[in-house]
Amino acid sequence: xxxxxxxxxxxxxxxxxxxxxxxxxxxxxxxxxxxxxxxxxxxxxxxxxxxxxxxxxxxxxxxxxxxxxxxxxxxxxxxxxxxxxxxxxxxxxxxxxxxxxxxxxxxxxxxxxxxxxxxxxxxxxxxxxxxxxxxxxxxxxxxxxxxxxxxxxxxxxxxxxxxxxxxxxxxxxxxxxxxxxxxxxxxxxxxxxxxxxxxxxxxxxxxxxxxxxxxxxxxxxxxxxxxxxxxxxxxxxxxxxxxxxxxxxxxxxxxxxxxxxxxxxxxxxxxxxxxxxxxxxxxxxxxxxxxxxxxxxxxxxxxxxxxxxxxxxxxxxxxxxxxxx
Ligand SMILES: [Zn+2]
Numbered sequence: 001x002x003x004x005x006x007x008x009x010x011x012x013x014x015x016x017x018x019x020x021x022x023x024x025x026x027x028x029x030x031x032x033x034x035x036x037x038x039x040x041x042x043x044x045x046x047x048x049x050x051x052x053x054x055x056x057x058x059x060x061x062x063x064x065x066x067x068x069x070x071x072x073x074x075x076x077x078x079x080x081x082x083x084x085x086x087x088x089x090x091x092x093x094x095x096x097x098x099x100x101x102x103x104x105x106x107x108x109x110x111x112x113x114x115x116x117x118x119x120x121x122x123x124x125x126x127x128x129x130x131x132x133x134x135x136x137x138x139x140x141x142x143x144x145x146x147x148x149x150x151x152x153x154x155x156x157x158x159x160x161x162x163x164x165x166x167x168x169x170x171x172x173x174x175x176x177x178x179x180x181x182x183x184x185x186x187x188x189x190x191x192x193x194x195x196x197x198x199x200x201x202x203x204x205x206x207x208x209x210x211x212x213x214x215x216x217x218x219x220x221x222x223x224x225x226x227x228x229x230x231x232x233x234x235x236x237x238x239x240x241x242x243x244x245x246x247x248x249x250x251x252x253x254x255x256x257x258x259x260x261x262x263x264x265x266x267x268x269x270x271x272x273x274x275x276x277x278x279x280x281x282x283x284x285x286x287x288x289x290x291x292x293x294x295x296x297x298x299x300x301x302x303x304x305x306x307x308x309x310x311x312x313x314x315x316x317x318x319x320x321x322x323x324x325x
Contacts, residue, residue, distance in 0.1 A: 007058035007203035013070040019050075019059040020073045026052035028083040030213065031092060031104060032205045034198070036187045039091035039254065041244045045099055046189035048074065049202050055210035058203045064192055068100070075102045083224075087158050087209045088112045089236035090254070098243050105240075109224065110232040111212050115161055116153045116258055117231075118221040130154075137256070138305060148289065148301050151260040162208060165215055177201040234262045242280050251310045252279045252303050259302045260287040276300035278307070278314050285321065296321050 010019050023029055035046040048061040048071075061074055068075075078084070079102045086092060089110050096102045119125040127146075133154040135142040142149055156164070159178070174197060180186065189198065216222050235258060239245065245253045261283045273282045278299040281287075288296040289304060295318040297304060307314040 005203050005207050009060045011062045011065040020077050030085045030206050030209045033092040034202045035189050039094040041246050045095050047202050049206050051206035055207040058206045083107045085109045085213050093236045094239050105233045105237045108232045112155050113232050113235050153258040155256045174201045251306050278303040
């Protein structure tokens with residue numbers, strides 16, 4: 001039976017003010033953005049969707065109809081310390097940061113990160129299971145050279161996560177809209193009036209993320225604390241420095257992977273780090289392949305693997321390892 005999800009579309013300043021007053025009462029909020037090619041160079045926001053705990057109230061902020069002035073109460077709220085629950089907040093972050101200069105990185109709880117952490121901490125997954133997940137993207141080379149994949153994790157999508165946690169057939173995303181996303185045909189998010197099925201799809205995402213939040217919480221999978229929030233912050237803000245993603249280099253910056261330095265090591269501010277000249281991330285030497293003779297690749301291990309997978313050229317030079325003390 002289809003789930004009956006109720007939501008409100010906010011298209012005036014007064015709607016925004018009223019909605020933020022409701023959101024303020026919630027112990028946490030669920031955030032998800034919809035739009036054309038989110039996070040990409042030609043990306044554009046259509047809706048900022050925000051729900052209260054248990055998705056009791058779901059607000060769809062129509063950013064095509066609303067001016068920056070209209071949206072300001074919401075932007076102030078999202079940039080505050082309120083706990084923000086997201087599912088893969090990387091693209092939402094780029095959009096909100098590059099469009100409105102608002103960061104949702106403070107007290108962010110990314111359930112995609114929590115799902116990966118739960119594998120070893122609650123589900124006793126061994127390292128060969130982590131490699132099996134990576135093999136679905138990289139094939140048998142995972143087994144030939146497992147060191148190359150150290151510290152890298154493959155994430156799952158929201159739909160798969162719901163199914164793996166017992167929600168198969170109970171609730172799910174609209175298959176027609178999912179197909180549209182898969183075919184990268186997302187410009188219809190900018191049409192006005194927005195078709196009912198898109199509004200409903202956007203609201204359903206908030207409902208589903210809220211459902212998983214409660215599910216993970218009941219299972220004890222949410223180690224809400226400084227370390228966890230730090231990991232989620234590093235994940236969602238990983239593109240902040242470079243902004244929107246260009247198509248030509250998109251394979252290095254978006255994808256179903258948590259790269260090295262997000263779950264571990266990132267909090268060590270004073271350890272020696274160097275920059276990958278492809279993804280631009282600043283990481284420890286461990287993130288780079290070394291030749292055993294004092295040199296490392298200029299690109300990190302994950303970028304090297306992705307270049308190979310997508311047959312994209314990238315810098316193949318080695319550089320002498322030097323550490324200035
Ligand atoms: Zn890289």
